[in-house]
Amino acid sequence: MNPLEKTEVDGLRFFGLISASISHEIKNVLAIISESAGLMEDLLLLAQKGGRLDLEKFQAVCQKVRRQTQRADEIIRNMNRFSHSVDQDVQRIDLNELVFLVKALSDRLAAMREISLEETRAGDAVWVTTNPFLLARQLWSCIDFAMSVATPEKKVQLLAADEPSHGCVMLRGLSHEDMPARLDALIGREASQLNLLGATLLAEADQGGIRLLIPKDLPHDGTGEKRR
Amino acid sequence: MRVLLVDDERELVSTLAERLALRGVEADWVVSAEEALAAVERCAYAVAVLDVRIPGMSGLNLKKLLEERCPDMRFIFMTGHGSEADFMTGVAEAGPGNYLVKPVKIEVLLDKIREAVQEKGGGR
Numbered sequence: 001m002n003p004l005e006k007t008e009v010d011g012l013r014f015f016g017l018i019s020a021s022i023s024h025e026i027k028n029v030l031a032i033i034s035e036s037a038g039l040m041e042d043l044l045l046l047a048q049k050g051g052r053l054d055l056e057k058f059q060a061v062c063q064k065v066r067r068q069t070q071r072a073d074e075i076i077r078n079m080n081r082f083s084h085s086v087d088q089d090v091q092r093i094d095l096n097e098l099v100f101l102v103k104a105l106s107d108r109l110a111a112m113r114e115i116s117l118e119e120t121r122a123g124d125a126v127w128v129t130t131n132p133f134l135l136a137r138q139l140w141s142c143i144d145f146a147m148s149v150a151t152p153e154k155k156v157q158l159l160a161a162d163e164p165s166h167g168c169v170m171l172r173g174l175s176h177e178d179m180p181a182r183l184d185a186l187i188g189r190e191a192s193q194l195n196l197l198g199a200t201l202l203a204e205a206d207q208g209g210i211r212l213l214i215p216k217d218l219p220h221d222g223t224g225e226k227r228r
Numbered sequence: 229m230r231v232l233l234v235d236d237e238r239e240l241v242s243t244l245a246e247r248l249a250l251r252g253v254e255a256d257w258v259v260s261a262e263e264a265l266a267a268v269e270r271c272a273y274a275v276a277v278l279d280v281r282i283p284g285m286s287g288l289n290l291k292k293l294l295e296e297r298c299p300d301m302r303f304i305f306m307t308g309h310g311s312e313a314d315f316m317t318g319v320a321e322a323g324p325g326n327y328l329v330k331p332v333k334i335e336v337l338l339d340k341i342r343e344a345v346q347e348k349g350g351g352r
Contacts, residue, residue, distance in 0.1 A: 024281075024308045025308075027308030027330055027331075028237045028240060028308050028330065030330075030331055031237070031240050031308065031330035031331040031332070032237060032239045032240045032243065034331035035240060035243040035244055035247065035331065035334075036239075036243055038243075038247055038334055039243055039246055039247055042247060042250050046250070061243075064239055064243070067239075068239065111236070111283055112281060112282075112283050112284075113283070113284070114283045114284040
């Protein structure tokens with residue numbers, strides 16, 4: 001498989017992973033709404049048979065439905081933003097927004113590994129001109145790596161930052177022991193994609209983390225062809 | 229008859245437990261494998277209803293651990309996943325009738341729980 005084919009296959013796998021995770025979460029939301037509707041019917045049936053309608057309980061179930069509807073709305077909004085990340089090969093984006101999106105899309109996958117992801121936003125927008133889908137996948141790859149070497153506290157922090165020549169995403173909360181060799185392996189696996197993004201992945205040993213440097217302006221058109 | 233519900237979706241298991249209680253089934257609920265293992269130390273359950281995927285452990289692995297502690301316990305699986313692989317694994321582990329896809333109809337779940345209890349009583 002040549003580097004471009006590998007990038008396409010990795011991209012499709014990433015899209016599939018996120019789609020499957022979202023569909024699972026939506027299924028859960030629907031199941032909760034369905035059970036809540038069922039519980040409301042149960043309570044009404046009891047009242048019709050002469051029992052007392054527990055208004056507090058009924059209200060609590062209504063609130064549960066409202067919370068889950070909001071949750072579904074947020075999931076679908078993120079899915080929609082993610083889907084549109086493939087619209088253009090190159091876009092000017094705020095790294096804060098992309099980190100927030102990838103973190104939100106990864107939350108459930110992290111929870112299944114009993115890891116919590118925490119995001120700290122840079123004060124101002126961190127603008128980079130890049131391929132948003134490739135960068136989203138690269139961020140996921142970093143998150144996946146970070147989770148595999150997380151400290152026993154199982155908290156991975158994500159921070160976007162503006163540097164003079166780069167946008168930067170830092171992931172912290174990583175254990176020192178295994179990290180260097182495993183990071184080298186990751187960089188080897190991701191070389192073609194890092195190259196497409198013009199990005200660099202580095203260890204931040206003193207901070208217990210890694211750092212992804214993204215050029216402020218992609219040197220090509222997002223598919224590897226030089227920009228004119 | 230006492231049932232243990234295990235699913236990381238707190239609002240789902242708590243609502244299911246309430247609905248089962250209204251139908252005369254005592255149901256406790258927990259949201260992790262760790263809590264499930266602690267719950268069976270405190271109380272005897274006839275049936276456990278497990279999500280196929282729970283944080284930190286698959287429902288199938290949890291079933292094995294629970295079986296070691298409670299050999300008479302019967303199991304029903306629930307899943308939100310539609311993947312063929314999950315379905316086949318779930319069916320193989322739980323049996324064709326004991327693998328439910330969310331959202332689950334409460335009457336169907338209730339029937340499955342009763343069947344599992346009868347099966348247990350029959351000394352399978």
